[in-house]
Amino acid sequence: MTNPLAIFIGMALINNFVLVKFLGLCPFFGVSKKLSNALSMGLAVTFVMFAASAVIWPIHNYILVNLNAEYLSTVVYILVIATLVQIMELVIMRTNYALYSAFGIYLALITTNCAVLGVTLVNTSEGFNFIESLVSALGAGTGFALVLVIMSGIRERLDNARLPKSMKGLPVAFLVAALLGLAFSGFSGMV
Amino acid sequence: MQLLLTVIIIGLIGTICGAAIYIVYIRVPHKVPGLRRIDEINSLLPGANCGACSYAGCFALASELVNHPEKAGELSCPMLAGDQEAVKRLEAALGISIDADALSKKAMIHCGGNSEVIFDYSGAQSCKAAALIAGGFKRCPYACLGLGDCVNACKYDAISIDKERQIAVIDYVKCTGCSLCIKECPHHLIQMVPGKTKIAFRCNYGEIKPIPGRERCETGCIHCRKCFNACKYEAIIWNKEKAEPEFITDKCTLCGDCIEVCPNNTLEFFRPQE
Secondary structure (H helix, E strand, O other), X not given: OOOHHHHHHHHHHHOOOOOOOOOOHHHHHHOOOOHHHHHHHHHHHHHHHHHHHHHXXXXXXXXXXXXXXXXXXXXXHHHHHHHHXXXXXXXXXXXXXXXXXXXXXXXXXXXXXXHHHHHXXXXXXHOOOHHHHHHHHHHHHHHHHHHHHHHHHHHHHHHHXXXXXXXXXXXXXXHHHHHHHHHHHOOOOOO | OHHHHHHHHHHHHHXXXXXXXXXXXXXXXOOOOOHHHXXXXXXXXXXXXXXXXXXXXXXXXXXXXXXOHHHHHHXXXXXXXXXXXXXXXXXXXXXXXXXXXXXXXXXXXXXXXXXXXXXXXXXXXXXXXXXXXXXXXXXXXXXXXOOOHHHHHOOOOOEEEEOOOOEEEEOOOOOOOOOXXXXXXXOOOEEEEEOOOOEXXXXXXXXXXXXXXXXXXXOOOOOOOHHHHHOXXXXXXXXXXXXXXXXOOOOOOOOOHHHHHOOOOOEXXXXXXO
């Protein structure tokens, strides 16, 4: 996979983080109740993924690889991601307070979103170069946002559907997730 | 050697990350009006983010204080309550005076404990267990059973059992307002009230108002309105729905008239009198 388009499609659809790799499931169920929230969460995660990949690629290739300390990657990545999210939160808070209030707690929660850590780990394990890792981060983020938007659209409709009481809310969301996962498995083998 | 390398790498990267956050914190300009002030007030708050003030955290409380300074009178923060210095600094920053007593919340138990015991209970010594059998072994279905579920929940040794009356007694001074005891009581007798509350109403069956107090308990409210009529300062309002008095703390002068006229001794001073 060296063609950037192939990487993008591969990360967004074929190896979709939520439905195929099962990463970042908490925001998938937690923030998918309203379309607008889901969209902003998806965009925020995409941005953090992009920034984290950009920062982590040099750290991995120039520091960890040279020092033969690749076993530290998980710890270092989490450190860098947490810092990035903190900085991003500070900047957004001081420049655009409305956006900050709209994100609410989710902005800080991206720190512990495993999808962000996942994309950086995939980047290094696949041996992507700088551009490729940026493209793969964008693809993963787009896939994440896409699934969140699809899911929230369905859940908004389901709120008005007549369902048995025991199925309302989260249970039916699990069913929808299963069907979505099935649908996304159709992309496998496309590239 | 490898261990040392690990420590150095993580330490270095951690330091750089911390420094980056600090630089951003110092350098990024405040473009949102009022935010700097919220930050200032926030730094004066305890920073525990415990949520006892009913806001999402210290930052949310700070923004509320900045936007609506008149609400400072209702400010309740158990963390601040014990810290005179911090209260003074906050007062200076906000330019208003804060009633230190009002900061705290205290647990109040709504039972005088004089309901008659109607059968011998010898089961598990827990209020929750006892309450399952016909609502407890006292005549009043809302009575404090005195088996001490709240005592066990209290981390500050503020609740004790008065053996004679078989009732829980909350020490006003020791109570920190943590509200851990509230959910322990099967009869929901404990309620959080502002620390400046002056009169305690030791009865809890407003819901079953048609039943006169005396039939169930010697010190229950009999809804006679004597306290309401006795108050010279309009500090008592009669709640018609619950058929019980409501006390307005700001108007109360602690004269004690209502406590004196109460035929059943349902009322008490909430705070220990000097």
